[in-house]
Amino acid sequence: MVKLSVVGIFADLDESAIADVERHVNRKTFAAGTQIIEPESDSSDVYLILSGRVRIVNYSLSGREITLEEIGAGGCVGQLSAIDGQPRSACVIAVDDTSVGILSPANFEKVVKNHPSVAWNVISELARIVRNSTRRIVDVSTLGANERVVAEILRRANNVCDDNGSALLSPVPVHSEVAGRVSTSRETVARVMSTLGRRQLVTKVDTGLFVPDVRRLEEFLSESIH
Template sequence: MVELSVVGILAGLDDAALADVERHINRKTFSSGAQIIEPESDSSDVYLILSGKVRIVNYSVSGREITLEEIGAGGCVGHLSAIDGEPRSACVLAVNNTDVAIVSPANFEKIVKNHPSVAWNVIHELARIVRTSTRRIVDVSTLGANERVVAEILRCAQTEITDDGSALLSPVPVHSDIAGRVSTSRETVARVMGTLARKGLVNKIETGLHVPDVRRLEEFLSESIH
């Protein structure tokens, strides 16, 4: 059984505190592709991701799926509705088999009030969401579709950068996933990736997408914008 200690908002809790949290949860496994949270639903449960990965998506007026974020083990989703009681703002899908701990809004409130460190961690998580949303708004408002694709690859590479300045994105990012995250088409993503490959800024290898020099990719994006 996966321990609750993997969950970021519970970081720092001792064994006794984690045992207290355990009494307030229900565990469940969602199969790959299953819908965990339905958009606009009135449910307010919080889902702590113990293993696997979820994708948070929304839909445009035309019905096109827009990926907002992917969250892996240690993350949590659903806490906004638990806090303000408003309907769900997005859909959450299991990317692969995903184990979660489900916390009712009443129990979530108890946990936050009983353990101040959890409250502070939740505040940090909310701040992260605001920063991510702000970044997306700026990108959509100021960058063209091609530049948004490059910016997304660069962001992913920066989180995986090694001492020699390279990065490996494993597995290779799926074009449709990138398109959903930056609000463009798969065809645009394929075209941009082809350009980056021809310039030697990225290359596919057996273990993933290799970025030989993250700094060069950053400079390429800067030159493209200006």
């Protein structure tokens, strides 16, 4: 059984504190493709991702799926509704077979109040969400669709950049997922990826998408903007 200590908000808890939290948690497994949280629903449980991966999505008025974030083992979702009691603001879907620990709003409140380090980690996580949302708003407001695609690939590359200034994105980013992430079409993503490939800014390899020089990709984006 996966221990709750893998969850980031519990990182500072000792074994006895983890055992205390465990008493309040129900565990459940969702098959890949299953909807875990329905948008606008009144449920307010917090889901702790123990294994697997989930995608947080929303939908435009035209019905286009917009990917907000993907969260793997160690993350959590649903804390906003648990805090303010408002309906869900997004949909959460299991990307892989995913095991979660579920905290009811009342139990989430107990854990936060009983363990100050958890409260601080929740605050830090909410701050991260605000920063990411702000960045996305700026990107959508100031960048064209092509530039948003490049910016997304650059963001991913920066997250895994090695000491040589290169990066391997594994698996290869799925065009539809990138399109949802940056609010554009799959055709636009395919066109931009083709351009990056011709310029040798990215290369498909057996293990993923290789970015040989992250700085060059950043310079390409900067030149495209200006």
